[in-house]
Amino acid sequence: MTSSTASGGLARFNALEEGAARAVLHDVCASRAWAERLLAARPYAGADDLYAESDAATADLTTADLTEAMAGHPPIGRPKPGDPTSSREQRGMAGASAELKEEMLELNLAYQERFGHVFLICATGRTGEQMRDAVRERLGNTAEREREIVRVELGKINRIRLATFVRDEPPGTEGG
Numbered sequence: 001m002t003s004s005t006a007s008g009g010l011a012r013f014n015a016l017e018e019g020a021a022r023a024v025l026h027d028v029c030a031s032r033a034w035a036e037r038l039l040a041a042r043p044y045a046g047a048d049d050l051y052a053e054s055d056a057a058t059a060d061l062t063t064a065d066l067t068e069a070m071a072g073h074p075p076i077g078r079p080k081p082g083d084p085t086s087s088r089e090q091r092g093m094a095g096a097s098a099e100l101k102e103e104m105l106e107l108n109l110a111y112q113e114r115f116g117h118v119f120l121i122c123a124t125g126r127t128g129e130q131m132r133d134a135v136r137e138r139l140g141n142t143a144e145r146e147r148e149i150v151r152v153e154l155g156k157i158n159r160i161r162l163a164t165f166v167r168d169e170p171p172g173t174e175g176g
């Protein structure tokens with residue numbers, strides 16, 4: 001792979017010094033193993049190559065790596081203050097009723113008590129009610145089943161975040 005065919009944000013990512021690239025990847029996913037694998041595969045010829053490497057790295061995460069990745073995600077309904085990414089991703093909860101927000105808080109706590117980690121879902125494009133229904137349903141899963149669902153959801157989140165970063169617009173000019 002060469003960076004000569006990459007353009008825009010992907011070319012900028014390919015050209016970043018390793019520490020800066022690691023910081024960008026950490027903003028996408030808190031798993032060090034995932035970030036190191038993506039760093040090692042640079043430069044990327046195209047965004048599809050980056051996404052494929054992300055998918056493969058996510059599929060190979062250990063239980064400890066998944067736990068580390070989930071630690072970087074705030075609970076649904078409580079985006080990190082000052083973090084536009086989590087606020088944008090959780091937009092479906094922004095206009096939720098006080099009752100729905102309270103129910104999500106209770107469901108998040110029940111989920112965390114049952115599984116030992118934050119409820120992780122690709123919230124982009126989902127309503128508060130859809131997220132509530134998903135956590136209700138997933139509370140009945142086994143730990144093993146839930147870990148695999150988390151892996152799939154994490155992969156979706158990572159792809160969306162990578163796509164946002166590798167757009168052709170310089171950072172800070174993206175719309176939305």
